[in-house]
Amino acid sequence: MKHVKLFGACLVAVLAVAGIGANTALATSKPKPPKPSLVLLYEGAPAPAGETAYAGLLIDGCVLLTEGTLTSNQKKSDATAFSTPFFSECEEGYAITGKVSSAKLTETGVMSVKAAITLTVPGPCNYKISKYSVTFNPKGTESTIGEGELIAKRKSGKEKSCAADLTGVSFTAVLLNHEQGLYGTETT
Numbered sequence: 001m002k003h004v005k006l007f008g009a010c011l012v013a014v015l016a017v018a019g020i021g022a023n024t025a026l027a028t029s030k031p032k033p034p035k036p037s038l039v040l041l042y043e044g045a046p047a048p049a050g051e052t053a054y055a056g057l058l059i060d061g062c063v064l065l066t067e068g069t070l071t072s073n074q075k076k077s078d079a080t081a082f083s084t085p086f087f088s089e090c091e092e093g094y095a096i097t098g099k100v101s102s103a104k105l106t107e108t109g110v111m112s113v114k115a116a117i118t119l120t121v122p123g124p125c126n127y128k129i130s131k132y133s134v135t136f137n138p139k140g141t142e143s144t145i146g147e148g149e150l151i152a153k154r155k156s157g158k159e160k161s162c163a164a165d166l167t168g169v170s171f172t173a174v175l176l177n178h179e180q181g182l183y184g185t186e187t188t
Contacts, residue, residue: 041184055100059171061091125162127152144175
C-alpha cells in the first residue's frame with residue numbers, strides 16, 4: 001500500500017511538472033502571422049485562377065497584347081501564363097511581333113514579365129525583348145499597370161546604323177482581365 005501511495009504521489013508530481021511545462025510552452029509560443037499575399041480583384045472580388053487574362057506591352061508607338069490565363073491568385077506572388085498572340089499594332093516605320101510568355105506579380109508591387117518579342121525600329125533595326133519589370137500599386141482599384149525604361153539587345157540590322165542596345169526607351173506594361181481593364185489589387 002505504501003508503494004501505491006508513493007507511486008501515486010510521484011505520478012501526480014510528474015503530471016503537474018509536465019502541465020506547467022506545457023502551459024509555459026503554450027504561453028511563450030506566439031502564433032505566426034499569416035504570410036502576406038497579393039489579391040487580384042475583378043469587379044471587387046478575387047479573380048479565379050483559370051480565367052482569361054491579357055498581358056500588354058506599349059512601346060515606341062507600338063502595342064502588343066498576348067492572351068493567356070491567370071494561373072494563381074491570392075499568393076505571395078500571383079502568376080499568369082500566356083500562349084496566344086492576340087493583337088499588335090504600330091505606327092508607320094515600326095513593327096512588333098512575338099508574345100509575352102508569363103508574368104509574376106508580387107505583394108510588394110513588382111510585375112516581372114518574360115517574353116519573346118521583336119521590336120523593329122526605323123533603320124531597320126530589330127531588337128529582342130526577353131524580360132522586363134515594372135512597379136505597380138499593390139493596393140488600388142485599377143492597379144496592374146506600370147511604366148519603366150527598357151534595355152533591348154540588337155537581334156539584327158544594319159551594323160553601322162543600329163545601336164547594339166536599345167536603352168532608355170520608355171514603355172508601359174499592363175495586365176488586363178477579360179480585355180475589359182486592369183485588375184484591382186489588395187494585399188492581405
